[in-house]
Amino acid sequence: MPAICLLTALSLQPAQAQTRVTVSGTIKDLKTGEDLTGATVRILELPGVGTGANAYGFFTLTVPVGTYTVETSFVGYQTQARKVTLTSSQRLDFKLSSGGQELTEVVVTGRSSQANVSKAQAGVESLDLKQVAKVPVLFGEKDVIKTMTLLPGVKTAGEGSSGFSVRGGNVDQNLILLDEAPVYNASHLLGFFSTFNSDAIKDLTVYKGGMPAQYGGRLSSVVDIKMKDGDNQQLHGSGGLGLIASRLALEGPIVKDKGSFLVTGRRTYADLFLKASSNETTKDARLYFYDLNVKANYRLNERNRLYFSGYLGEDVMGISAFGSNYGNQTATLRLNHLFTDQLFSNTSLIYSKYDFGIRLTSSDQDINIDSKIQDWNLKQDFEYSPSASQTFRFGAQGIYRTITPGRISAAATADINSTPDKTNHSLETAAYVSHEWKATEKLDFTTGLRLSGFSLLGQGNYSTYDPAGKVLASTHYATGDFVKTYLRLEPRLAASYQLAENTALKVGYARNAQNLHLLSTSAASSPTDLYIPTSLNVKPELADQLSAGYFRQLGPNGAYSLSAEVYYKWLQNQIDYRDNTRLSPSTDVESTLLYGKGRAYGVELLLKKNTGRLTGWVGYTLSKSERQFTAINSGAWFNARQDRPHDLSVVGVYELTPKWSLSGTFVASTGNAVTYPVGKYQALGQTASLYGLRNADRLPYYQRLDLGATFEKPQQPGKRFHHSWNFSIYNVLGRQNPYTITFETVPDDATRTQALQTALFRMIPSATYNFNF
Incomplete structure (x- = not known):
């Protein structure tokens, strides 16, 4: 009986696949061409159907054949929507312009205003570099690590130090990645500055709790x-x-x-x-x-x-x-x-x-x-x-x-x-x-x-x-x-x-x-x-x-x-x-x-x-x-x-x-x-x-x-x-x-x-x- 069920499922798969198509593409900044990591994509006619762009601005959605309104949005950018008829898989790239609901505040934010509600992962916070520029710091140098230590659960190791502890862990139990490369000492001048020049950084995400399976090698957090x-x-x-x-x-x-x-x-x-x-x-x-x-x-x-x-x-x-x-x-x-x-x-x-x-x-x-x-x-x-x-x-x-x-x-x-x-x-x-x-x-x-x-x-x-x-x-x-x-x-x-x-x-x-x-x-x-x-x-x-x-x-x-x-x-x-x-x-x-x-x-x-x-x-x-x-x-x-x-x-x-x-x-x-x-x-x-x-x-x-x-x-x-x-x-x-x-x-x-x-x-x-x- 299990073999018959398996053969039946396999025989039905091609027919089911013909009724579904894939829309994929990239989401970028219109002015600079920068990938918009975490931008949201939704199908308005299908409540609950949506996804987020990955670290390289790429998204993909598989939906039934039909005519839909594909909407993209990102914090600080104007929302963009396109009406498309999907009869086969289609490439759909978006370029968003800054403006709309501009955020001039300094705020630690998720990838969207509803991200902390809609995503399964807890203990995740993000810093938008455009939004931390006004936080007062030592010697006036913008510092993503210092700003990150203002989050609950993240504690600085001491005055003038870039070392930090997350949820009771030691300073070495944090994996710090810069474009996937580990950084072993994230400090300058014995800790008064961090190694990260904010002019070069697009975003920072810290996982304080159950980090996704693609990360490993440290006990407490991933930055x-x-x-x-x-x-x-x-x-x-x-x-x-x-x-x-x-x-x-x-x-x-x-x-x-x-x-x-x-x-x-x-x-x-x-x-x-x-x-x-x-x-x-x-x-x-x-x-x-x-x-x-x-x-x-x-x-x-x-x-x-x-x-x-x-x-x-x-x-x-x-x-x-x-x-x-x-x-x-x-x-x-x-x-x-x-x-x-x-x-x-x-x-x-x-x-x-x-x-x-x-x-x-x-x-x-x-x-x-x-x-x-x-x-x-x-x-x-x-x-x-x-x-x-x-x-x-x-x-x-x-x-x-x-x-x-x-x-x-x-x-x-x-x-x-x-x-x-x-x-x-x-x-x-x-x-x-x-x-x-x-x-x-x-x-x-x-x-x-x-x-x-x-x-x-x-x-x-x-x-x-x-x-x-x-x-x-x-x-x-x-x-x-x-x-x-x-x-x-x-x-x-x-x-x-x-x-x-x-x-x-x-x-x-x-x-x-x-x-x-x-x-x-x-x-x-x-x-x-x-x-x-x-x-x-x-x-x-x-x-x-x-x-x-x-x-x-x-x-x-x-x-x-x-x-x-x-x-x-x-x-x-x-x-x-x-x-x-x-x-x-x-x-x-x-x-x-x-x-x-x-x-x-x-x-x-x-x-x-x-x-x-x-x-x-x-x-x-x-x-x-x-x-x-x-x-x-x-x-x-x-x-x-x-x-x-x-x-x-x-x-x-x-x-x-x-x-x-x-x-x-x-x-x-x-x-x-x-x-x-x-x-x-x-x-x-x-x-x-x-x-x-x-x-x-x-x-x-x-x-x-x-x-x-x-x-x-x-x-x-x-x-x-x-x-x-x-x-x-x-x-x-x-x-x-x-x-x-x-x-x-x-x-x-x-x-x-x-x-x-x-x-x-x-x-x-x-x-x-x-x-x-």
Whole structure:
């Protein structure tokens, strides 16, 4: 009987296929030719039938033969509709003009005003770069990462840091992608700026919860950043002059309507101010960063399009005999191919590298410390849409990774010896499949399964350790040998049910595995933090997360939106240092590690005002993040370093006049968890501090108010040059928020200890002149 049913179904399939046709195409900006990622396409005669454009502006819909009105829309663009008669599959491209319901507010928004209700995925937020330009930030530099940390569930690692924690995870548990290439250190100047020049960025999407199956390799979040494609209609540029940095961008067509390019550059000039110093040491100091973004694309034909994008950035710091530099390099080569109107392919070859170096030079010293992490990644993704209610995504990838952790090379006359090369090699692979299914007009599902693999490769010596950290056995492996292989299945599930047109409930579950681990002695990311791979002793980190949320649009045309999400996350194979660990160049790092578990849970509330002269959002997070290790705090649960139970952010923009807008942000949060000394003792004639339980204390609570104003004349018709001024004051209240607290013996009384607080910024005014032509 099953065989008969199967034959019957197959025999009916051609007849059914003849009654359905596919409409597909691309959605672009009319003025620049930029792909409009996430633009909405609807068939007005078929309620509930619609889709969104993918990352390359491509959409596809399969519907019955008939005459329909195809409508496309995108935030900040005029809606466009076309009447078409579909008797066979047809290509239908759209070019939308900006205008219509222009959004001048600064708002974190979904892909459409109803996206947070209609999509199955919860815990997803997007930043529109046109809408964050007015948020006041440090030194007036637009910063997508800093703005992202104003979202509930996303917490900055500390004052002046680009490191961030998502839903109780560590800073290394976030996958940051720039045009599909991972960026390992997303900060400049020790965290005061992020690596991302906003002039080069088209959009940013952060997945805080159950990320789709095409993403993997990190436990907490994915930050997917897309660079602009470049204007394929005309040549033009833009830039800005600030107090500490300047930037310039140039974009234009390679061949009009077929290809375009984008080049952006940015550099700070703090070192130029130092040269004016009368102090000879300070005068010769080096303190600057630069970054360069490039992108080009070319349409080979109707079914093939080639992309190349790259990033190069470096920080240089030095004074006297000390010098340090670190930076990222990425390159992505992609080919988009349309096999059929329903099957879309993206093939990517990706290179990523992060390295840092420290140099100590003098008459009798010549010491270099170098470290790097380098990836070669080949990735194949497919997207298949057999009907308007279903989309399949499937693909595979392989990453060959090389890590060199802190290699020291020293001259024969130096006081320190060179260390052996401990470079290790690994192969990380994955295959995935996901299915988006609109089961009914009210019920949506996204299911997925990811199979991740990790293989540690020779050459090198690899050891196993007992619980005390002593070597049990050590084995040498030749080049290309497989030392150890791990496989993990990672199921994903998201579902939403629309209670009404403007209200939805969502639930989700996701498992993630991570095979790259960052060892740090602070909650903030640092250029000298140490990366290690999964090994014989270090197991893949695992996270299981359950989440549920309530989403609602309020007021006419979604003037307000409200979301409330809860989550609970179980963490396995977490890594931390043993108590009293002292690292040195000769330390066998794995012997100092402990392995335990963690948990994180919380509630996230977000209220946004999307329209009107006053726009913005209020976000609040109530959360807890804890860890448990047998050898720490006698096995009791303790606060993770990034645990901050209360976190509040308020962002607002007020359009005062057509030329002037005012903006402000207010943030307040519990201080990070820290470990303070609770006493003193004498040892070998020295006074030493006795520390209490791990992370049982806290820094003082954090509070900051920033204000900004933007002056911008409406652009005159026929005039290409346009400019604006942005003024801001960082930390208007002048609060001395603690960066660090150290403890020292009172100079005239060795029995007493004093706490010394270091604050970075009290009040920082800035002004930036922006222009485009």
